[in-house]
Amino acid sequence: MLTLDLTNAPQWCDLIPGVRVRLRPLTTALMVSARSDPAIADLPESAATEEAALFMAKALARRAILAWEGIGDADGSPIEPSPEAIDALLDLWPAFEAFQTHYVAKALLLDAEKKRLCALADWSFGGGEGYCTACAGPCPDCPARLNRPQTLEGAQVWDLAQRLGGQMRVLPGAVIGWDMGAALALGAALGISAPAIAELLPALEAVMVRRINEQIAANRD
Incomplete structure (x- = not known):
């Protein structure tokens, strides 16, 4: 299984x-910040993928690079990172x-895993397991199989989400989310990466809240 290797x-x-x-x-x-860079926004629709x-790489590098070693000016004197110097580095x-x-x-791996988990949550919290009772065996198009976690951190956070049924914050007639303090404490006890929880769990929470509140509204009607 792949690992996201998240770090804070x-x-x-x-x-x-x-x-x-x-x-x-x-x-x-x-x-998100890099994608909103003016240079990205000004790219014509006809721009080549390359x-x-x-x-995109330059926009991300300008935001991500804090320091470097082994880079100098034309005279060989060390220089500090700057937007112009970072762009020149990425031109190599x-x-x-x-x-x-x-x-x-x-980032691509994290984004793909988050999309898979959200699709899985949408199916699961939307009552997906109930449809499986009518199946004679494993369905090749089953959302639970197609969207299963592909990374260690994704599998751990999905397992954590399934353990949080008793840790919901509620108002009369509505669910507003999970108790994130309890979620982090449980995640720590299970040895799950805190950055992985911070990146993935809020997205699952949003899907869970929407799906469960839809069910509550349907039952009320």
């Missing part, structure tokens, strides 16, 4: 021989490829 502390990443950069943890907030990928193919592989790919 900056880490060093080797890009090319003799050059390494210190990067912020790659979070959803950082990705061009869009380079612009080996540096761009390493940045995509060792940093951006983690």
Whole structure:
């Protein structure tokens, strides 16, 4: 099973021989910020996929790179990271490829896992298990199978979500969410990564709240 390798502390990443950069943890907030970069917004619809990928990588790198080693100016004097210098670094193919592989790919993996878990939550909290009673055996198109977690952290957070049935915050006639303090405490007791919980569980909570409140409204009618 894949692992997301989430961390809440900056880490060093080797890009090319003799050059390494210190990067912020790659979070959803950082990705959203990069996607809203003016350079991304100004890209024409006809832009090639490769061009869009380079612009996105530069936007992300400008926000993520905190420090670096092994980079200097034309005279060989060390320089500090700046937007212009970061863009110039990413214009080097080996540096761009390493940045995509060792940093951006983690965001894509996290985004894909979050979408899978939300689809699974939508099916599960929407009463999906009830449909399975009519099946003679495993269905090839079963949402529970198609959207099962693909990473260790995803599987752990999904297991945690299923344990939180008694930790709901409610108002008369409505569910408003899980007790996140209790969720974090339970996650810690189970040895689940706190950054993984922070990244994935709120998305599942939103789906759970919507689906359960739909059922409450339907039963009331």
